[in-house]
Amino acid sequence: MSQGKLLYAQSGGVTAVINATAAAVIDTARRRKVPVLAARNGIIGALREDLIDTSKESAAAIKALRRTPGGAFGSCRYKLKSLEQNRAQYERLIAVLKAHDIRWFLYNGGNDSADTSLKISQIGRELGYPVNVIGVPKTVDNDLAVTDCCPGFGSVAKYTAVSVAEASLDVESMCASSTKVFIVEVMGRHAGWIAAAGGLAARKAGDPPHLILFPEVAFDEDAFLARVKATVERVGYCTVVASEGLKNTAGQFLAEAGTRDAFGHAQLGGVAPVLAQLVKQKLGYKYHWALPDYLQRSARHLASKTDAEQAWAVGKAAVEYALAGRNAVMPVIVRTSDAPYRWKIEPASLERVANHEKKLPKNFISRDGYGITAAARRYLEPLIRGEDPPTYLRDGLPDYVRLKNAAVRRKLPRYDIAD
Amino acid sequence: MSQGKLLYAQSGGVTAVINATAAAVIDTARRRKVPVLAARNGIIGALREDLIDTSKESAAAIKALRRTPGGAFGSCRYKLKSLEQNRAQYERLIAVLKAHDIRWFLYNGGNDSADTSLKISQIGRELGYPVNVIGVPKTVDNDLAVTDCCPGFGSVAKYTAVSVAEASLDVESMCASSTKVFIVEVMGRHAGWIAAAGGLAARKAGDPPHLILFPEVAFDEDAFLARVKATVERVGYCTVVASEGLKNTAGQFLAEAGTRDAFGHAQLGGVAPVLAQLVKQKLGYKYHWALPDYLQRSARHLASKTDAEQAWAVGKAAVEYALAGRNAVMPVIVRTSDAPYRWKIEPASLERVANHEKKLPKNFISRDGYGITAAARRYLEPLIRGEDPPTYLRDGLPDYVRLKNAAVRRKLPRYDIAD
Incomplete structure (x- = not known):
C-alpha cells in the first residue's frame, strides 16, 4: 500500500521568501521520504489536476529555491466560493487529492487561503476521504490573525x-x-x-x-x-x-x-x-x-534574515504537523521576547486564523498621525534584522532558479474553470 | 610657507558610489599629509566660501563613507555660465581658492563639471593664481566621453x-x-x-x-x-x-x-x-x-563591486595627478580587455571630455529595436559584476554615515548667488 503523498500549493500575491517555505516543505518531506507534489498556479492547478512532481528537482535546485523570489510553482488570485455556493468545486478538489493518493495538503497563503484550507479539511471528512490540511502563513501585508507576523x-x-x-x-x-x-x-x-x-x-x-x-x-x-x-x-x-x-x-x-x-x-x-x-x-x-x-x-536580494528563517520554519513545521496527523491548523509565529528577540512556531487552529484581519494597532501610530511610536519600533525592528543574501553568479546576478516543474500524468477527466 | 590645501566638490545628481570617490580622495590625501576641504553643496559652496574641514572626520567615518550613498558634502544642480557671460563668478572662485590656500581643486561630476573644471584651470592662470584642477568622473547616465564607463x-x-x-x-x-x-x-x-x-x-x-x-x-x-x-x-x-x-x-x-x-x-x-x-x-x-x-x-546596498572599485580608483588617481602637478585632466577608465574584464586608470585632457556626450552605440540595440545585442552585453556585463555590500548594524539597516561637515571659518566678504 502506498504511503501517500503531500500536496503543496501557493496562493495570492507572492513574497520574497515564499519559496523559502516551499524549499523547507520539500526538504523536510524528502528527509521523511514523503513524495511532494505541487499544484501549478495554486488552487487552480489543484482543481485542474495540473500537478507538478517535485522529485524531479535536484537538491541544488531546492537549495537555490530557498533564496529565489516569486512563487516557483505559480500562485493565483482565485478565491473558492463557499461550500454552499459551489460544493462541486470542493468535491472536485477531493477527487484530485484522492486520485493522486494525497494525504496531506499544505496551502501557503493569507486569510482567504486559511478559510479554504479549513473547508477542504471539513469536506474531505464528509466525503470519506480525510486529508490533513495545514495552512501555511504568507503575506507581505502582515494582516494574518494569531501569528505575531507573516513571512514575507x-x-x-x-x-x-x-x-x-x-x-x-x-x-x-x-x-x-x-x-x-x-x-x-x-x-x-x-x-x-x-x-x-x-x-x-x-x-x-x-x-x-x-x-x-x-x-x-x-x-x-x-x-x-x-x-x-x-x-x-x-x-x-x-x-x-x-x-x-x-x-x-x-x-x-x-x-x-x-x-x-x-x-x-x-x-x-x-x-x-x-x-x-x-x-x-x-x-x-x-x-x-x-x-x-x-x-x-x-526584493529577495535584500531579504531580512529573520523573515527568511521564519519562512523556512513555517514550511518545516507544516510538514511535521501534517505527518504527525494534525489537521486544520497553521504553524504560527509566537514572539516570546522583544529584546532579545525570541520566537517559536506553534500550531494554531485555522478557525482562529481564517477570515480575521490583523489591523495596525492604534498605539503604533504617533499622536500627530504622521509617524510611528516606540511600541511600533519595538515590534517592527526585529523583523528586518539580519541579512540573507542570495548567491551571486559571475555575471553579477543572483543565482535564482527556475524549476523544471515536470507535470504529473493526469488521471481524471478535464475540469474547466475560468482563468 | 604653507604646503597648500586640496578642495573637493560634488556636482550634479549623486550616485550610489560618489562617496566612495570622496572617501578615496580624503584617504589618499591624508596619506600624503595634504589637508582636504570640501565645498558644501558643490560649486555653490565654493562660490559662497561655504567650506567644510574634512580633517574633523574620523578614520571610521571615512571608512563608512566609502559605502554610503548620496553626496556627503552636498551636491548641486548649478551650471556656471561661460567665462564671457560671468567672469566675476570665476574671479570669485579663484579668490576663495586663494584665500584658503587651495592649490588643487577636484571637481566630481559629469559633462558640465568637466567644462567648468577646464575654465577654472584657465582663469586661475590668467589671474596669477594657478590652481591644478582635476575633473573626477561621475554619473549614472554613463554619458561622459573618453572614459569607458562612468562611476555610478x-x-x-x-x-x-x-x-x-x-x-x-x-x-x-x-x-x-x-x-x-x-x-x-x-x-x-x-x-x-x-x-x-x-x-x-x-x-x-x-x-x-x-x-x-x-x-x-x-x-x-x-x-x-x-x-x-x-x-x-x-x-x-x-x-x-x-x-x-x-x-x-x-x-x-x-x-x-x-x-x-x-x-x-x-x-x-x-x-x-x-x-x-x-x-x-x-x-x-x-x-x-x-x-x-x-x-x-x-541603492548602495546593491552596488556593483566593479563600480565601487572604479569610483575609489578615480578618486585616488585624481589626488595623485593633482599632487604630481597635472592640470586640466580627468582620470578615466580604460578597458583593456572584455574577457577577462581588465581596466586601468589614465589621465585624459578635460578638453577631450568637456561638453561631449557619449551616446548608446547603435550596435547595442537589437535590429528590432526592443532588445540589446551581444556587443551590449559584452560591454555591460562586467560593469555589474561583483557585490560590495555595506555593513549592516544590529537594527537591520546599513551603517550609512552622516559626516560632521564642520564649517571652515570664512575669510572673505559674503557673496550671494541664487539657490
Missing part, C-alpha cells in the same frame, strides 16, 4: 526602510538647489504595516522619513502641506512615505479621487503623483516620487 | 538588472490569474544606457525583460502593442523596461504627450503609467508598473 512582511519592511534611508541621503545632498520633497509610495491597501516599516529608516528623531501617511489616518490636505512646508524650512527637504491605501476625509482612495486623464478616466497612477502634484501646486517645491510596486515584495 | 552607472545598472529579474519572477508566478504586463520605468532622459542594463536580467533568449523601450528608438504604438500581445500569448506575461526619455514619432516625450489631469496640466507621472494605460485600453490586460526613481541611483 519582514523582507518588504527591510526593503522599504533601507530604500527610504538611501533615497533620503540622495535628496538631502541635492536639496539646496534641486528636489525638496520626495515621496515613496508603498503597498498596503487596507493597513499601514509597510508604511510603518518605512519609519524604521529614522534612527533618531528628525531623521527621514519626516512624514508617514497611513491608510488608517484620513488625509488632511492643509495639515499635510503645512507639515511639508515646515519640514523643508527646518531641514531643507522632506521625505514622505505614503501608503497606497491613503484615503481622504470622504473615505475615497486619494489615488482615485484626485485626477482624471485626457479621456476622463480616473488616473491609473498611484497616490504618490497626486501628492507630488499637490506639493508643486500649493507650495511650489520641486519634487520626485517613487513607486516601487512589485520591486518591493520581490 | 555600474551600480544603477546592477540594481536595474536584479530588480527586473526579481519582479519578473513575481509576475511570472501570478500571470495565470492576475497581472500579465509589468512595466518598469528607468532613468535616462537622453540615452538608453540604464534601459539597456535592464536587458542583462535575461540570461538566455526569451527570459524577461521581453521588451526594452529606448529613447533612441521612436515609440511605435501599434508595433509595441503587437509585441506585448504576442509575448503574453507565448509566455503568459510580458515585462517591459521603459526609458523615461521615450519619445513618440513626433519627437515628444511620451510621459508628457499622452495624458492631462483634471486641471488640464500635463500629467506629472512618468512614461510607465502612460504605457500601462495603453495596454489596458487596447489589449485589456491587467498591468502593474514601477517607477523606482531615486531608489535606483541611491
Whole structure:
C-alpha cells in the first residue's frame, strides 16, 4: 500500500521568501521520504489536476529555491466560493487529492487561503476521504490573525526602510538647489504595516522619513502641506512615505479621487503623483516620487534574515504537523521576547486564523498621525534584522532558479474553470 | 610657507558610489599629509566660501563613507555660465581658492563639471593664481566621453538588472490569474544606457525583460502593442523596461504627450503609467508598473563591486595627478580587455571630455529595436559584476554615515548667488 503523498500549493500575491517555505516543505518531506507534489498556479492547478512532481528537482535546485523570489510553482488570485455556493468545486478538489493518493495538503497563503484550507479539511471528512490540511502563513501585508507576523512582511519592511534611508541621503545632498520633497509610495491597501516599516529608516528623531501617511489616518490636505512646508524650512527637504491605501476625509482612495486623464478616466497612477502634484501646486517645491510596486515584495536580494528563517520554519513545521496527523491548523509565529528577540512556531487552529484581519494597532501610530511610536519600533525592528543574501553568479546576478516543474500524468477527466 | 590645501566638490545628481570617490580622495590625501576641504553643496559652496574641514572626520567615518550613498558634502544642480557671460563668478572662485590656500581643486561630476573644471584651470592662470584642477568622473547616465564607463552607472545598472529579474519572477508566478504586463520605468532622459542594463536580467533568449523601450528608438504604438500581445500569448506575461526619455514619432516625450489631469496640466507621472494605460485600453490586460526613481541611483546596498572599485580608483588617481602637478585632466577608465574584464586608470585632457556626450552605440540595440545585442552585453556585463555590500548594524539597516561637515571659518566678504 502506498504511503501517500503531500500536496503543496501557493496562493495570492507572492513574497520574497515564499519559496523559502516551499524549499523547507520539500526538504523536510524528502528527509521523511514523503513524495511532494505541487499544484501549478495554486488552487487552480489543484482543481485542474495540473500537478507538478517535485522529485524531479535536484537538491541544488531546492537549495537555490530557498533564496529565489516569486512563487516557483505559480500562485493565483482565485478565491473558492463557499461550500454552499459551489460544493462541486470542493468535491472536485477531493477527487484530485484522492486520485493522486494525497494525504496531506499544505496551502501557503493569507486569510482567504486559511478559510479554504479549513473547508477542504471539513469536506474531505464528509466525503470519506480525510486529508490533513495545514495552512501555511504568507503575506507581505502582515494582516494574518494569531501569528505575531507573516513571512514575507519582514523582507518588504527591510526593503522599504533601507530604500527610504538611501533615497533620503540622495535628496538631502541635492536639496539646496534641486528636489525638496520626495515621496515613496508603498503597498498596503487596507493597513499601514509597510508604511510603518518605512519609519524604521529614522534612527533618531528628525531623521527621514519626516512624514508617514497611513491608510488608517484620513488625509488632511492643509495639515499635510503645512507639515511639508515646515519640514523643508527646518531641514531643507522632506521625505514622505505614503501608503497606497491613503484615503481622504470622504473615505475615497486619494489615488482615485484626485485626477482624471485626457479621456476622463480616473488616473491609473498611484497616490504618490497626486501628492507630488499637490506639493508643486500649493507650495511650489520641486519634487520626485517613487513607486516601487512589485520591486518591493520581490526584493529577495535584500531579504531580512529573520523573515527568511521564519519562512523556512513555517514550511518545516507544516510538514511535521501534517505527518504527525494534525489537521486544520497553521504553524504560527509566537514572539516570546522583544529584546532579545525570541520566537517559536506553534500550531494554531485555522478557525482562529481564517477570515480575521490583523489591523495596525492604534498605539503604533504617533499622536500627530504622521509617524510611528516606540511600541511600533519595538515590534517592527526585529523583523528586518539580519541579512540573507542570495548567491551571486559571475555575471553579477543572483543565482535564482527556475524549476523544471515536470507535470504529473493526469488521471481524471478535464475540469474547466475560468482563468 | 604653507604646503597648500586640496578642495573637493560634488556636482550634479549623486550616485550610489560618489562617496566612495570622496572617501578615496580624503584617504589618499591624508596619506600624503595634504589637508582636504570640501565645498558644501558643490560649486555653490565654493562660490559662497561655504567650506567644510574634512580633517574633523574620523578614520571610521571615512571608512563608512566609502559605502554610503548620496553626496556627503552636498551636491548641486548649478551650471556656471561661460567665462564671457560671468567672469566675476570665476574671479570669485579663484579668490576663495586663494584665500584658503587651495592649490588643487577636484571637481566630481559629469559633462558640465568637466567644462567648468577646464575654465577654472584657465582663469586661475590668467589671474596669477594657478590652481591644478582635476575633473573626477561621475554619473549614472554613463554619458561622459573618453572614459569607458562612468562611476555610478555600474551600480544603477546592477540594481536595474536584479530588480527586473526579481519582479519578473513575481509576475511570472501570478500571470495565470492576475497581472500579465509589468512595466518598469528607468532613468535616462537622453540615452538608453540604464534601459539597456535592464536587458542583462535575461540570461538566455526569451527570459524577461521581453521588451526594452529606448529613447533612441521612436515609440511605435501599434508595433509595441503587437509585441506585448504576442509575448503574453507565448509566455503568459510580458515585462517591459521603459526609458523615461521615450519619445513618440513626433519627437515628444511620451510621459508628457499622452495624458492631462483634471486641471488640464500635463500629467506629472512618468512614461510607465502612460504605457500601462495603453495596454489596458487596447489589449485589456491587467498591468502593474514601477517607477523606482531615486531608489535606483541611491541603492548602495546593491552596488556593483566593479563600480565601487572604479569610483575609489578615480578618486585616488585624481589626488595623485593633482599632487604630481597635472592640470586640466580627468582620470578615466580604460578597458583593456572584455574577457577577462581588465581596466586601468589614465589621465585624459578635460578638453577631450568637456561638453561631449557619449551616446548608446547603435550596435547595442537589437535590429528590432526592443532588445540589446551581444556587443551590449559584452560591454555591460562586467560593469555589474561583483557585490560590495555595506555593513549592516544590529537594527537591520546599513551603517550609512552622516559626516560632521564642520564649517571652515570664512575669510572673505559674503557673496550671494541664487539657490
